[in-house]
Amino acid sequence: MRSRKQPAPARATRPRCAACGAALRPTHRFCPNCGAPVGAPAAPARAASGGSSGPALQVSPQVELREERRLVSVLFADLSGSTPLAERLDPEDLRRILAAF
16 A cells, blocks of 8 residues: 655645735734734835736735724822932832832
């Protein structure tokens, strides 16, 4: 009996940044390499001189961004005398004291 080698199963390819080609994870909203938004169209490539540029590439539709207004509450608190205390103490000692609050 001869053993036949089975072809290796095809791996799912990771998405790539349209701007720089870096590998992306499905959770990425921006490229970790160049900062381009994921789903943004690639920069137009320059055609070689003296010939056709070949078939046009189709890019996926750009992600629709929406603005949303929300009410938020922000609390700012300062401990009386903490600034002069911070000027006198070592940062680690100050942190230990402020951790109690």
